[in-house]
Amino acid sequence: MTPSTTTAPVEKPRLSFWHIWNMNFGFLGIQFGFALQNANTSRIFETLGASVDDIPILWIAAPTTGLLVQPIVGYFSDRTWHPTLGRRRPFFLVGAILASIALVIMPNSPVLWIAAGTLWIMDASINISMEPFRALVADMLPSAQRTMGFAVQTFFIGVGAVVASALPYMLANWFDVANTAPEGQIPDSVKWSFYLGGFAFFTAVFWSVLRTREYPPEEFRRYNGEEGTELVDEGIKQIFTDFVKMPKTMVQLAVVQFFTWFALFCMWLYTTSAVTSHVYGTTDATSELYNEGANWVGVCFAVYNGFSAVLAFLLPRMAKSLGRKRVHLIGLCIGGLSLISIYFIQDPNILLVAMLGVGFAWASILTMPYAILAGSLPPSKMGIYMGIFNFFIVIPQIIASGTLGFISRTFFDNQAIYVLMLGGVAMILAGLLVTFVDDIDDEATEV
Template identity: 65%
Template sequence: MEDISIASKKPKLSFWEIWNMSFGFLGIQFGFALQNANVSRIFETLGASKDSLPILWLAAPVTGLIVQPIIGYYSDKTWIPKWGRRRPFFAIGAILATIALFIMPNSPALWVAAGMLWVMDGSINISMEPFRAFVGDVLPNEQRTKGFAMQAFFIGIGAVVASVLPYVLTNWLGVSNTAASGEIPDSVKWSFYIGGIAFSSAVMWTVFNSKEYPPEDLEKLKAENSERKIFSGLAESFIGIFKMPKTMMQLAFVQFFSWFALFAMWIYTTPAVTEHVYGTTDTESALYNEGANWVGIMFGVYNGIAALAAFGLPILAKYFGRKGTHMIALLCGGAGLISIFYINDPNTLVISMIGVGIAWASILSLPYAMLSSVLPADKMGYYMGVFNFFIVIPQIVAAGILGYILRNFFHNDAVYALIVGGISMAIAAFLSLLVRDIDEEKRNKAKSNN
C-alpha cells in the first residue's frame, strides 16, 4: 500500500494544472477512436470476412499485453533531468503513433493493414500506459478521482471529434466517402491524417506544460538501473500478476467482463449496424459507407456522453460510493448494447449510446481511482501496467471466441455479438459490488467516529 505520509506531502494542483497534465489524453484518444470506429471498415474493404475480424483485431490486445506492463515497469525506473519519469514515454509513443496513423489508411492489402494495426496500437500504448501512473505520481490521494475524471473528459472529447470526422468530411466538406474496390475512401484517409497531427500536438502539450517529482531516493534508482538487465526487467513485469493486492485482484474480474464487452462493440458495431439497420453487406455500396459513417456518429455520441459524465461521477460517488456508482454505470452500458438488437431506425441508435457513454466514463476513471489508493508510490507504473493485463486478456478471449460463437450459433449475424457484450457488462456491474474500496472504508470509519 502507498505510504500515506508521502501521498499527503504532494501539494494540491490547480484546475489548470490538472487540465495540462491530462490534455495529452485528447490526442491519445484521437488515435484509439479512429482505430475503434474505422479498422473493421478498413479490414472489410480490403476483403476480410466478418468471422475473421476478431482474429485480425487480435493485434490490439496482444500489443497491449506485451507493451503496457513493460512500459509501466521501465517508466518507474526512469528519471531524466528536464524530462522526468513518464514524459519521455509520452513523447516517443506520440511520434511513432503519428507515423502509423498516416500509413494505416494507405494500406494496399489486408495483411499490410493488419500489420499496421500492430504498430499503431503498440505505439499508442507506449504513450497511454504511463498517463495512468502520472496521476498517482503527481496528485495527492484526495485529488486522484478528479485527475482520472479529467482524463476521462479528454478521452471523451478526443473520441467525439475523431469518431465523427469521416461523417463531417463527407457531409460538410464534400470529401469522397466511396472508392474503387479494395481502396479506402478519402474521408477515412483524411480523418487519419488529422488524427495524427492532433495526437502529437496534444501529447506534446502535456510534455512541455507539466512537471514531475523526482523519485524519493534518486541515488538508489541510479544504482538499480546500472545493475539491471533488460531480460530480468521483462520477467519481473509479467510476474506481477501473481503479486497483486486484494483490491486489484477484485477489480481485475470487473475489468475482464467490462473490456470483453467493449471489444465486442468495437469489432462488431460496424457490421451489425450496416447489416441489421441499413440492410447491406456490400462494402463498395454507398449505403454501406453511409452506415459505417453513422457508426462514427454513434461512437462520437457515447464518447461525448462520457466526457460529460466524467464530471458527474465524483459527485455520484459521494452518495453511492465509487463501487456503487461503477455498478450503476455498467448496467447502463449493458442495457445500451443489448437495446441495439431492437432498433431499426439509425437515429434511435443514438439513444443506445447514451448508456454506453456513461459506462465508458466510469470504466476509464473509477477502477483506477480505487486502485491507486492501494499501490506503492515507487511501483505505480508497474502495477498499472500489470492491471492492464485485465484490459487485454478479455480482448484476446473475445478475439478467440466471438467469431466462433457467431458462426456456429447465430448464423454470422453480428448484432448478437453486441448482445453478448451487453450481458458481459452486466456481469461486471454486479462483480463491482465485491470490490473492497480502501478509501471509502476510511471515510466511513471517520464519519462513524465523528
C-alpha cells in the same frame, strides 16, 4: 524496495485544476488514435476483403501488443528519470511520434496483411504513450484528487473520441470529401481522418510534455514515505514477481475488467457490421448505403464518447454521494442494457439514445477502476502495476478476438447484432461483480 531510512510520508500538495488539465491534455490526442482505430479498422479490413468472421482474428494485434508493451513500459518508466523530460514524459513523446506515423500509413494500406501489420505498430505505439499517463495521475495527485484526475482524463478521452469518431462523417457531409472509392480502396474521408488524427495525437501529447512538472526521485520518495530507499532491479522478471503479489483489490477488479472489456470488444468489432446489416439492411461494403451506415456508426461512437466527456465532471460528485463502487455498478448495468437494446432499434436516429447509456458506462470504465486501484498500490511501483492491470483489459480482448468469429459463425449465423447482445450481457455481469471489490480509500474522494 530495499529499506534504508524510511520516514512517514509527507502529504502531497493539492494541484491546481489547470495543472491537472495540462498533465492529462495528451489523452485528447491518444484518444484520437484509439477512436479512429476503433471506429474504422473493421471498415478498412472489410474494404480490403476481410469477411465478417475474419475480423476478430485480424483485431488480435491490438490487445496482444497492449499485453506485451504496457507492463514493460511501466517497469522502465518507474526506473526512468530524465533531467528535462522526467519519469513518464519520455514515453509520452516516443509513443506519440511512432503512433502519428502509423496513423498516416494505416488508411493507405494496399492489401489486408499490410493493414493488419500496421495495426500492430499503431497499437503498440499508442500503448507506449498511454500507460505512463495513467501512472502520472497517481504519481502527482494525493488520494483526494485522484478521482478528479482520472475524470479529467475521461473528459479528454471523450472529447477526442467525439471528434475522431465523427471525422469521416463530417468530412463527407460538411466538406464534400469523397466517401466512396473503387473496390479495395479506402475512401478519402477515412484517409484524411487518419491524417488529421496523426497531427492531433502528436500536438496534444507534446503539450502535456511541455506543460507538466514531475516530482524528482527524492521528492517523490519523500511524499510516499520512501526516503533512503531504492527500487530493487530484478529486470523484466520483476513484472512476473509483482504479478504474483498483486494487492487484493487489484485481483477483485481484474474479474470486473475481464467481463467489461470482453463486452467492449464485442461492441468495437461488431457495431459496424451490426448497424449496416440490422438497421441499414446491407452487407455490401462497396455500396453507398453501407458507407452511410458505417459513417453513422462513427457518429454513434462520437455520441457515447461525447456524453462520457460531459459526465466526467459529474462523476466525482456522484462518487462522493454514492461511492465509487455503486457508481460503477450503475454505469455498467446501464451500458449493458443499452447494447442489448440495439436489437430492437430500426431507426438510425434512435441508436443515439442507446449510445447515451453506453457513454455512461464508458465514463465510469475510464475513471472508477483506476481511482479504486490507485489507492491500493505501492507508489514506487505505480507504473508497473498500472501496466500489469492492463493484462485484465487485453486478455479478454484476446479471448474475444480468438472466439467471437467462431461464436458468430456457429451460434449466430454471422448476424453481428447477436454479438452486441452478448456484449451487453457480459457488461451487466461485470457490474454485478463490482459489489465484491474492496475500495480501501473511497472516503478520501474530493469533489
